Amino acid sequence: MNTEITFKLPTIENINKAYTIISTFAHITPVMKSEQINQITCSDIFFKCENFQKGGAFKIRGAINAVKNNIEDCIKYGITTHSSGNHAQAVAIAGKIFGIKTHIVMPKTASKVKIDAVKSYGANIEFCKPTLEDRESSMERLINQFGYRPIHAYNDIRVITGQATATLEFFNQLKQKPDYIILPVGGGGLLSGAIIASHYLSPETKVIGAEPEMANDAYLSFKSKKFIPSVTPNTIADGLKTSLGSFTFPIIINKVYDILTVSEDNIIKAMRLIWERMKIIIEPSSAVGLAAIMENKSMFRNKKTAVILSGGNIDLMNIPWMK
Amino acid sequence: MNTEITFKLPTIENINKAYTIISTFAHITPVMKSEQINQITCSDIFFKCENFQKGGAFKIRGAINAVKNNIEDCIKYGITTHSSGNHAQAVAIAGKIFGIKTHIVMPKTASKVKIDAVKSYGANIEFCKPTLEDRESSMERLINQFGYRPIHAYNDIRVITGQATATLEFFNQLKQKPDYIILPVGGGGLLSGAIIASHYLSPETKVIGAEPEMANDAYLSFKSKKFIPSVTPNTIADGLKTSLGSFTFPIIINKVYDILTVSEDNIIKAMRLIWERMKIIIEPSSAVGLAAIMENKSMFRNKKTAVILSGGNIDLMNIPWMK
Numbered sequence: 001m002n003t004e005i006t007f008k009l010p011t012i013e014n015i016n017k018a019y020t021i022i023s024t025f026a027h028i029t030p031v032m033k034s035e036q037i038n039q040i041t042c043s044d045i046f047f048k049c050e051n052f053q054k055g056g057a058f059k060i061r062g063a064i065n066a067v068k069n070n071i072e073d074c075i076k077y078g079i080t081t082h083s084s085g086n087h088a089q090a091v092a093i094a095g096k097i098f099g100i101k102t103h104i105v106m107p108k109t110a111s112k113v114k115i116d117a118v119k120s121y122g123a124n125i126e127f128c129k130p131t132l133e134d135r136e137s138s139m140e141r142l143i144n145q146f147g148y149r150p151i152h153a154y155n156d157i158r159v160i161t162g163q164a165t166a167t168l169e170f171f172n173q174l175k176q177k178p179d180y181i182i183l184p185v186g187g188g189g190l191l192s193g194a195i196i197a198s199h200y201l202s203p204e205t206k207v208i209g210a211e212p213e214m215a216n217d218a219y220l221s222f223k224s225k226k227f228i229p230s231v232t233p234n235t236i237a238d239g240l241k242t243s244l245g246s247f248t249f250p251i252i253i254n255k256v257y258d259i260l261t262v263s264e265d266n267i268i269k270a271m272r273l274i275w276e277r278m279k280i281i282i283e284p285s286s287a288v289g290l291a292a293i294m295e296n297k298s299m300f301r302n303k304k305t306a307v308i309l310s311g312g313n314i315d316l317m318n319i320p321w322m323k
Numbered sequence: 324m325n326t327e328i329t330f331k332l333p334t335i336e337n338i339n340k341a342y343t344i345i346s347t348f349a350h351i352t353p354v355m356k357s358e359q360i361n362q363i364t365c366s367d368i369f370f371k372c373e374n375f376q377k378g379g380a381f382k383i384r385g386a387i388n389a390v391k392n393n394i395e396d397c398i399k400y401g402i403t404t405h406s407s408g409n410h411a412q413a414v415a416i417a418g419k420i421f422g423i424k425t426h427i428v429m430p431k432t433a434s435k436v437k438i439d440a441v442k443s444y445g446a447n448i449e450f451c452k453p454t455l456e457d458r459e460s461s462m463e464r465l466i467n468q469f470g471y472r473p474i475h476a477y478n479d480i481r482v483i484t485g486q487a488t489a490t491l492e493f494f495n496q497l498k499q500k501p502d503y504i505i506l507p508v509g510g511g512g513l514l515s516g517a518i519i520a521s522h523y524l525s526p527e528t529k530v531i532g533a534e535p536e537m538a539n540d541a542y543l544s545f546k547s548k549k550f551i552p553s554v555t556p557n558t559i560a561d562g563l564k565t566s567l568g569s570f571t572f573p574i575i576i577n578k579v580y581d582i583l584t585v586s587e588d589n590i591i592k593a594m595r596l597i598w599e600r601m602k603i604i605i606e607p608s609s610a611v612g613l614a615a616i617m618e619n620k621s622m623f624r625n626k627k628t629a630v631i632l633s634g635g636n637i638d639l640m641n642i643p644w645m646k
Contacts, residue, residue: 030353032375051602052355113599272639276436279374279635281602312602316595322645 051312059090065162154189155245164193188248374635382413388485477512478568487516511571
């Protein structure tokens with residue numbers, strides 16, 4: 001994959017326009033702090049609670065923006081995507097909002113809570129094998145057969161622009177610009193959006209991706225400046241198993257300040273700390289930001305750090321520290 | 324116990340004054356809504372998230388007010404209370420805020436997370452047998468021996484006045500006054516405070532207590548207009564096992580609109596629904612309000628109902644639906 005950015009990045013006007021659309025349908029999610037977690041980390045952390053977002057994750061921002069930007073075609077042909085979870089729900093909700101036929105390809109290993117949620121928004125589900133190849137080929141088949149319009153989970157500029165509104169909204173909520181903003185990186189849509197939004201709104205803020213060691217493709221790609229895909233990732237952070245895409249890869253490797261990897265143990269520890277101290281439910285993928293702070297204490301000591309908690313969709317029968 | 328109210332109820336000025344003190348130290352907790360829970364219940368529910376309060380429960384309001392109203396004696400002699408959990412933490416925090424020696428009598432069966440929390444605020448713990456008799460006699464001994472000033476968990480007008488500020492703050496946050504406000508009832512401090520605050524601020528709002536069937540002393544007392552204590556209560560809502568007191572009993576039986584009891588199964592169901600749909604952590608005692616709505620659907624259909632979620636302190640190794 002070429003590292004050169006040859007496509008047009010969204011402008012701040014694009015992001016503002018997306019936000020006007022998205023804020024009509026999505027929640028303005030709160031920013032929370034925890035004195036106890038600040039004490040433990042010797043840092044000053046602001047948590048943006050996208051776990052409280054509609055559909056339980058930030059993903060609806062990108063889905064709404066992608067659908068709304070191509071609304072006539074989407075209404076005419078229907079929409080589709082492949083996703084193991086949160087993006088599936090987001091597209092299902094976007095379909096419901098705009099009254100569009102929605103067909104989601106989901107791996108048959110997806111958690112029951114996520115499958116039920118997608119169904120509850122009235123979308124059809126097509127189950128596939130839990131491999132990227134089968135997910136993509138199943139979706140291709142639907143596109144070719146029925147003309148459904150694809151809404152990719154991250155590798156779509158409309159989606160990245162939508163995700164950028166999470167950072168835009170976050171910066172609007174903070175009195176001072178933070179020293180760092182940390183986001184989980186899976187396919188890189190949220191992180192790419194943060195990089196672009198920060199570039200316009202707070203260029204002095206360092207944008208950091210946090211990634212499980214067990215799914216460290218973005219880290220390896222960033223360090224080598226070469227596209228290195230995720231191969232059989234085995235992490236509890238199920239939203240972060242995907243590889244970067246042709247749009248997110250060049251944005252991230254050229255513009256991110258750093259990518260920090262975290263252990264599985266620390267993901268669980270950070271997740272439990274947030275449950276216990278903040279009394280909110282986050283999924284494992286949301287915990288990598290705090291885990292990165294905990295693993296790199298000196299870097300974040302006395303710094304103002306913005307963390308996006310990406311989602312809160314977890315099977316409550318399957319809590320990691322109770323295994 | 325006499326049903327006649329022979330003591331002076333707090334005035335609205337008392338509550339406002341308490342709020343001025345409390346709001347300096349406690350959080351203004353958010354009000355949350357859930358479209359999905361509204362759909363399930365066919366109601367319009369506003370949840371006041373005292374699980375996000377300092378110490379993880381509303382209890383700090385009463386503790387701060389009680390200590391501040393008698394601050395010189397408290398500083399001179401130290402403070403004490405007996406509590407199985409949230410009030411213990413609240414008094415420990417109040418002690419820390421005002422720099423007061425604090426000695427908490429806790430039953431040795433109290434959950435580890437609550438014991439650790441009390442210790443983390445620098446309070447001393449005196450363990451006792453898990454009976455009301457032993458809790459009270461242990462505390463009496465400390466009072467007699469060392470002169471510590473008692474901060475009762477609910478049967479103290481300063482504490483009731485402090486708890487009334489949860490309802491005051493809630494009403495301030497709502498655009499319209501609700502048809503109902505529902506609160507858990509254990510010892511009755513929160514409910515008594517709500518009755519008094521509603522009397523001044525929204526007399527048209529019906530104040531309802533929600534109580535586990537398995538600890539239905541307030542229900543029986545209200546229906547019979549006689550004081551009936553809680554005898555070997557066996558409920559998962561561990562904060563609601565206590566009996567009404569000499570102050571809370573007459574306030575509640577004379578002024579509450581109704582007391583609704585709920586089954587253990589519905590407490591767990593409501594608790595899980597809040598975790599799953601709202602992505603927030605509440606303890607079982609917090610869930611009785613929603614459980615009461617779910618058990619009395621027609622009563623709350625299309626009504627605007629305010630629910631106070633009293634706390635979020637739960638041992639995360641001990642989640643009821645995973646047993």
